[in-house]
Amino acid sequence: MACNITRGRLIDCKDGIGGLKAIYLPKKYSSNVLQKATIADTEMTAADWENWTAGTGAATDGFELFKYDLVHNLSSMTVNVNSDNANGTTFFNQTLSITLQKIDHDMTNQLRLIAYSRPQIFVQDSMDKVYLIGVENGCHVTSGTIVTGVAMGDMQGYTIEWGADEKNALIQLPVATDSTATDFPFSGLPAADTDALKITEGS
DSSP states (O other): OTTOOOOOOOOOOSOOOOOEEEEEEESSOOTTHHHHSEEETTEEEEOOGGGSTTSOSOGGGOEEEEEEEOOTTSOEEEEEEEEETTTTEEEEEEEEEEEEESOOHHHHHHHHHHHHOOOOEEEEETTOOEEEESTTTOOEEEEEEEEOOSSTTSOOEEEEEEEEEESSSOEEOOOOOOTTSTTTTSTTSOHHHHHHEEEEOOO
16 A cells, blocks of 8 residues: 555654745746656655746756745744544645845835745755745745834844645755755756756845
8 A cells, every 4th residue: 555654763863953044936836846846755856947837948048946045043834734534634734934024115025926926935944955845736825914013122024924735745855965056955956957947046
């Protein structure tokens, strides 16, 4: 059966850290990721970016991801397991919550566009592991705020929360080892993928 358990797990070293470093948003949802990417169990070993429906169809034009840097201790990703024995169903609810400091008109406009969209989202954690959420159904904005705070020391900025219901808990990308690479943290993918990738950072 496909649900047979295949391995055990030891207690690991206490060298992990929590938190998120950045998220990466494509310009729109791609409907064919599962058909184009190479995914073994829950690891994406090759992306084939240019042939996603958000791609250009040509590696030389690049597949664009927009990077949002995150302040430590303010953002999180949670995956909730939903399993019903009576109905025989299991699915995974992925939740991404981010906080962006300061209010400006450009980001206010982007928030509107993000709320309209349902892109897949790449999440980089504090250990530089990258996860893809919403791979099949996309990520929907479920709530958000633009807040000025009350006291002078209160945060002013944006909070955004996405939700996605998926068959798999997470899709993980190969771990990149060279943090100096221009395509880090995606440099664990094949060269054809990293050559096709264009990361646009904020200003």
